[in-house]
Amino acid sequence: LASGAVRVFKEKLAHPDLRIRSRATQALMAISVPLQGKNTVLEENVFPDLVLLLEDEDPEVRANAAGTLMFAAITTPGKYGALDAGALLALLPLTEDQESKVRLYALKALTVLAEAPEGRRTLLPHIPLLQERSQDPSPAVRKAADIAIKVIEWKP
Known part of the structure; x- marks a missing residue:
């Protein structure tokens, strides 16, 4: 991180070769696990690219981008950075993606963003879409959908 890895990988996100985009998003997802990585992803303004x-x-690129959002938006500033970048409405269609990994990471990222009051308010009208995922063939996706719905419906 100290060597500017996030900046380097951010530059690779727009590369025409999908293998490079895939590796860059995969690396950013791994970098976003520790707190310092989450903060650096926010500071380097990677959310709009994701x-x-x-x-x-x-x-794979879609899944990794959703996964990076999922990890990097755990912090309160990260949630608002992702919300400001338009992540919510971009993630919703991915809950219907053909690939279960994409659906899973999208649902988990939506759950993280629903922890912010603005995210919860925005997602409330979309609960029927998420309820469809409760019948998903993938058990992990079904569980993630159920958790997302509970977080969205939670009232403080």
């Missing part, structure tokens, strides 16, 4: 990659042609 939101764009949620529409990438490659499912």
Whole structure:
């Protein structure tokens, strides 16, 4: 992190070669696990790039972008950084992706963003879409959908 890895990987997110985009998003997801990595992803303004990659042609890139959002948005500043970048509405269509890994990471990222009052308010009208995922063929996706719904419906 001290060597500027986030900045280097951020530059690779727009690379035309999907293998490079995939590796860059994979590396950013791993970097986003520790607190320092989460903070660096926020400081380097990577969220808008990740939101764009949620529409990438490659499912691995989409999954990794959602996974990076999931990890990096755990902190309160990270939640608001992702919300400000438009992550919520970009993640919602991924809950219906053909790839279960994409659906899973999208649901987990939505759950993290729903912990912010603004995220919860925005997601409330979309509960029927998430309820459909409660019938998903993947047990992990079903569980993630159920957790997301509980977080969204939670009242302080």
